Structure formats: C-alpha cells, structure tokens
Amino acid sequence: MIASSTVLRPPRRIPWPALVGLAYAVTQLVFVVPHLGLGWDETVYLSQADPHRPAAYFSAPRSRGISLLTAPVLAVTDSTAVLRVVLALLSAAALYAAYRVWQPLLGPGRTALAALLFAGLWTTLLYGPQAMPNLWVALSAVATVGWFLRATHPPAGRRALLGLGAMVAAATCFRFSDGVWLTLPLLAACAIVPAWRRPAPALAVASGFAVGGAEWIAEAYLRWGGVGARLHASSATEGGMGTHWAGGMAWRSLNGPLLCRPCHRPLVHPELTLWWLSLPALALIACVLAWRARRGAVVLLPVVCAAALSIPYLLLIDYSAPRFLLPVYALLSPPLATLAAHAAHAIRSPRARALAAGLAAALLALHLSAQYHVLDRNTADARATAARYRTAAHDLRRLGLTPPCLVSGTHAPPIGYDAGCASANVGGNNRDTTAHALLRRAAREPVATLARTRSGPPRYARAWTPHPLPGAGLTAYTPPH
Numbered sequence: 001m002i003a004s005s006t007v008l009r010p011p012r013r014i015p016w017p018a019l020v021g022l023a024y025a026v027t028q029l030v031f032v033v034p035h036l037g038l039g040w041d042e043t044v045y046l047s048q049a050d051p052h053r054p055a056a057y058f059s060a061p062r063s064r065g066i067s068l069l070t071a072p073v074l075a076v077t078d079s080t081a082v083l084r085v086v087l088a089l090l091s092a093a094a095l096y097a098a099y100r101v102w103q104p105l106l107g108p109g110r111t112a113l114a115a116l117l118f119a120g121l122w123t124t125l126l127y128g129p130q131a132m133p134n135l136w137v138a139l140s141a142v143a144t145v146g147w148f149l150r151a152t153h154p155p156a157g158r159r160a161l162l163g164l165g166a167m168v169a170a171a172t173c174f175r176f177s178d179g180v181w182l183t184l185p186l187l188a189a190c191a192i193v194p195a196w197r198r199p200a201p202a203l204a205v206a207s208g209f210a211v212g213g214a215e216w217i218a219e220a221y222l223r224w225g226g227v228g229a230r231l232h233a234s235s236a237t238e239g240g241m242g243t244h245w246a247g248g249m250a251w252r253s254l255n256g257p258l259l260c261r262p263c264h265r266p267l268v269h270p271e272l273t274l275w276w277l278s279l280p281a282l283a284l285i286a287c288v289l290a291w292r293a294r295r296g297a298v299v300l301l302p303v304v305c306a307a308a309l310s311i312p313y314l315l316l317i318d319y320s321a322p323r324f325l326l327p328v329y330a331l332l333s334p335p336l337a338t339l340a341a342h343a344a345h346a347i348r349s350p351r352a353r354a355l356a357a358g359l360a361a362a363l364l365a366l367h368l369s370a371q372y373h374v375l376d377r378n379t380a381d382a383r384a385t386a387a388r389y390r391t392a393a394h395d396l397r398r399l400g401l402t403p404p405c406l407v408s409g410t411h412a413p414p415i416g417y418d419a420g421c422a423s424a425n426v427g428g429n430n431r432d433t434t435a436h437a438l439l440r441r442a443a444r445e446p447v448a449t450l451a452r453t454r455s456g457p458p459r460y461a462r463a464w465t466p467h468p469l470p471g472a473g474l475t476a477y478t479p480p481h
Contacts, residue, residue: 016112021096024119028088028128035379037386042131043417050074054422056413057432060233065174066133084129091128098139101146105298114337118330120368122375123322133174134323138330140171141182145302152196165208172212183209185308237429241316249320256378261319272370286339299335306331391471393418401446409450435460448476
C-alpha cells in the first residue's frame, strides 16, 4: 500500500504594488486621457522633438528631458490620443518601478500604501498622461532616495549604485533645478552621517548629476554664454528669484487653477485641502517615531529631501501651480505609510485594531473621492482651455495661415503649434524676437498677432487688419497685404 503525500505550498502573496500601478494606469485611461488636449507648456516641450512643427522658444529655466521622452512617439505619429495613452502606460510603469525600489526597505504592504497615497492625488493622475516634467521628477526622486538608502546599507551591490546614479541623472535631465535641490541633501548626508561616509554613494550621486545636467550646462554656454548667465535669465523668466513666501499661493492653488500667476483667486472648497495642511505635522510625527525606533534613515532622509525640493517653490518664487510640489508628495509618501503602519501596530486589541482599520479605510476612501472631485473639475478646465486653442488655430487657418507661417502675441505657442506655425513674442517672459524682425518676416510669410479683444493690437500692428476669434476671446491682426 502506497501512502499518498500532499505537498503544502505557501500561498502566493498578493502583488499589492503592482496592483496599485495597474489601478493608476486604468484610472488615467478612463478619467483623464479621453478628455485632454495639449496645454501651453506641453506644446513648448513637444515642439522641440516634433518633426512636423517648428520648435517654439525654449526659455532658460526649462530642461529637455520630457522632450527626449516623447521624441520616439512623435517620430511615429502626431496623434495626441496616442501620445496620451503611451504616457499613461509609461507613468504607471514608472510609478511601480520607483516604489518597487522601496520594497526591501518597507515591505510590500507599506510600499503599496505609499504608492497609493501618491498615485491617488489628483495632480498625480492629471499629469500622468501629460508631457510635463514634474511627475517624472517626482518618480525619479522617490527612486533616488530609495536606491541611496540601499546603496549606503552594507553590503551595497553595484546594482544599487547604478540605480542611484541613473535616477539622479533622470531627475536632473527632466528639470535641472530640481536635480540640484535633490542632490544637495544627498551629498550632505554622505558627509554628515558617519555610516554613509563612503566614496561610492557620493560618487554615484555626483556622477548622476553630471550626466543628467550635461545637456543643460552645454546649452547654457551655447545659447546664454554660461551657467551664470542662464541662471540670471531663468530668474528673470520666473519673475525674479528671491525671498518670497509662496506657501499661501500653493495652498490657494491646490484645487486649481492649474497655474496661479497671478494668484488672486480664492481657495475653492477649502475642506478638500485638509490633507495638505496636515502633511507637515504628520511628517514631523513620523520622524520622531522613527528616531525613537532607531529606524530614522528610512523616514528622515526622504523628509529632508522633500523639504529641500520644496524650497524653490515655497520660498523663492512669487507664483505657484499644483504640479510644482509633486516631488515633495512623492517623497513624503513612504514616511506617511510608515507612520500608518506604526499606528496600526500600536493597537493591541484585535477588536480595536479592526475598528481602526475600518476607520482608516473609510478616511482613505473619502480622501480618494475628494481627489476625484477635484480631478474632474480641473480636467474639464484643461479640456476647455485646449479647445479654445484648437478653435483659434482653426480660425487662423481659415484666414490663410498655412505653414510656413508665424503666430505671435497672446497664447502664441499653443495656438501656433495647433496651426502648424512657428511662434514668437516681442515682449513678456518669453520674448525671443523684436518688432522689426517680426515685420521683416511678415513680408515673406503669413503672420498673425494675437491679442485679447479688449486690449487692442500691439504698437507695430496698429495698421493691421483685425479678425475677431470669438471662440478664444482673442483678436488676430494680420498685415494689410
């Protein structure tokens, strides 16, 4: 008689971080991708790599990382829908990869919660399928800090050092200034913390910054005459970098508008911003508890890097946009997930723990529903703005503006991009030509100058023919001939 034996296999663990990434992709594809046209800044970044349209003026503060990311898609198709789908899938994969770095440090449950806290924000969802750098800086930054903690924990393998250098390079390539503010606390940590005083992590950070910033630095010398000159031009474009308290503006813009410049609108639905006001207190509590538990590095370092990345957007500029603080939110999510886990473990009674878990789930669901409410409104606003750009471009084509052509004035870059024309401006933060040069160009190709209907034409176009564009609230002025 042969005795049968049963082999007991351990149950498979649920891949919670992967499920969060999948949910992030599906939410973008359902609620965001079908409704978005191209925004103002997007057309500037895309035009740098679009083979079918002239490049718009690329101002000093910008970096070309997002243009490089979208170049392969633009080389194949000029479909905005295809671009949105590709970016949504790429951002979901990047979200999973960035937070997957933290799994050996936090465990799968806390890692998934951290990813969910960040992915559930309306700004994270809205900018996932957009050709904008802030989300990509955020994901690169959270992966950078994760790889740094793994690289400084012996025995550190070559993989951690390569990941650290690559993520610093990515963050810097997407936005040079953010790369600077991310690199500084990491190098300071290598110098201050005795256990981290090893050359390999510091060299990986410095090398990554050098690789990621090489193009920005080279362009500074080619176009502006040096790094100092480009920084000076960047400050002028930003309205003058200096000591400004922009925290109030960041708070007022939290639920929109997408660009608060100038910030005169009051905060809409302040009850939906309680999560933002609680972030500093929760981060401080997480740091204190981690310090007492002798696991301070996993919490303190991301909080310090988040604080560093918030400096230029809270203290140095006099305007705000909700997307600016995306890297801060991404870096604060692992400490907040750690704090939530610590609170759960502190409850001993099974009944009390079940009650606390239910309450936490209800609060999370309420938070996510509030984020969806704000997402829906801002998606509608972005859609309406893009529709006005497309309508104006269509009207300009009816007036005879066909490539090669030039659009100048109000909203020239996005409207010119939709019309297939070059764009230029004789004033403002993005001034890249003169009135004399524009008039000479008007003698060779179709040109239109856009102005708000109530403001009238600029001085050089006072004798030009006005053409109202009612769908955009603008008037186009064309030369008499």
